[in-house]
Structures are given as structure tokens and as C-alpha cells.
Amino acid sequence: MSLKDQLKTDMKEAMKAREAGKVALSVIRMVNSAIKNTEIDKKIELEDSDILAILAKEMKIRQDSLAEFEKGHRDDLVTQVKAEMDVLAKYLPAQLSEEEIRHIVVEAISTLTAPIKMGDLMPLVMPKTKGCADGKLVNAIVKEELAKVN
Known part of the structure; x- marks a missing residue:
């Protein structure tokens, strides 16, 4: 199932859940809107990789907002943004740990010459x-x- 189909299915489930699915519904609608706008602007049908990029961008926006809301002691908005991030996280691939990233970097360094x-x-x-x-x-x-190397 493509990511776009998964979003549509989850949106229907969120609609059926009524009050319990409000946050998920609003986030999915926002993502669908961003996908549609991008498709219209570029005049193409987006692939799953393009949709993942949109999801990552939306997650980044929320991470930046979360930091600002925490600085401003806006606990109500912090809670809301965290709930939105949880919804987005379901569609993004698992994040690499710091050790895994470090391993990738060290491996790449070993292929280069000083x-x-x-x-x-x-x-x-x-x-x-x-x-x-x-x-x-x-x-x-x-x-x-x-x-460390240089």
C-alpha cells in the first residue's frame, strides 16, 4: 500500500473515531493538503519518497515549534505539538541512533584520503x-x- 493510500485510510479511521481522532485527522488533512499543493505546483504525481520528504519537513516544523513553545512555557501548545508529532512519526521511517550515524560517518571517512x-x-x-x-x-x-581525523 502506498503512503498516499495509507494516509487516506487513516483519515477515514480518524473521522470515524470522532473526538478521539481529532488530532490525527487535522494532521493528516494538513499533510494531504501539502501533498496536493506540491503535486499542483510541480504538475506531477508524487512518489512515496517525495511524500516522505514532505512528512519530514512537517516534522521539522513541529520540532522547531516545540522548542519555541517550551521556551515560552506554553504547556498547552507543547502538548498539542507533541500529539501532532506522534501522528507524523507513524509515517516516517525509524530514526537512526547517534551510534548508527557515527558508524556511517566513520565508514565514509575511511573511504576518503587525507x-x-x-x-x-x-x-x-x-x-x-x-x-x-x-x-x-x-x-x-x-x-x-x-x-578527530584532521
């Missing part, structure tokens, strides 16, 4: 971590490992 630059290393690491890890975390680990 002197190793960030610009040489990132194109090797990012395709392996795309959608499965936060870019900021990957960037930080790459910097740490480069500091």
Missing part, C-alpha cells in the same frame, strides 16, 4: 541518512569525527 574536507564527506553521508536522521545531528557528528 586531507578530508566537510564538502567531500557530506555527499557520502547524507544519502544514507536522508529521512532517517536530523540533519543538524548528522552535521554535528561529521564535525566531531573530522576533528
Whole structure:
């Protein structure tokens, strides 16, 4: 089942759940809207990989909002954003742990010859971590490992 079909099925279930499915319904509708807008703008039918990119973007927006709401002590909004993130997390692939990312980075470093630059290393690491890890975390680990090598 494609990701788009899964979203439609889950939206129907959220509608049937009434009050219990309100958060899921609003998040799924928002994602469907983003997918439709992207399809209209690009004049193409999106693949699952494109839909995953949209989901990751929406998750990133909520992570940034969560940090701001926590700074502002807005517990009501923190709760709401966390619930939305839980819904989005069901559709995203499992996130890589810090150790797994570090292993990917060290492996990529071993394929390069000295002197190793960030610009040489990132194109090797990012395709392996795309959608499965936060870019900021990957960037930080790459910097740490480069500091050890250089």
C-alpha cells in the first residue's frame, strides 16, 4: 500500500473515531493538503519518497515549534505539538541512533584520503541518512569525527 493510500485510510479511521481522532485527522488533512499543493505546483504525481520528504519537513516544523513553545512555557501548545508529532512519526521511517550515524560517518571517512574536507564527506553521508536522521545531528557528528581525523 502506498503512503498516499495509507494516509487516506487513516483519515477515514480518524473521522470515524470522532473526538478521539481529532488530532490525527487535522494532521493528516494538513499533510494531504501539502501533498496536493506540491503535486499542483510541480504538475506531477508524487512518489512515496517525495511524500516522505514532505512528512519530514512537517516534522521539522513541529520540532522547531516545540522548542519555541517550551521556551515560552506554553504547556498547552507543547502538548498539542507533541500529539501532532506522534501522528507524523507513524509515517516516517525509524530514526537512526547517534551510534548508527557515527558508524556511517566513520565508514565514509575511511573511504576518503587525507586531507578530508566537510564538502567531500557530506555527499557520502547524507544519502544514507536522508529521512532517517536530523540533519543538524548528522552535521554535528561529521564535525566531531573530522576533528578527530584532521
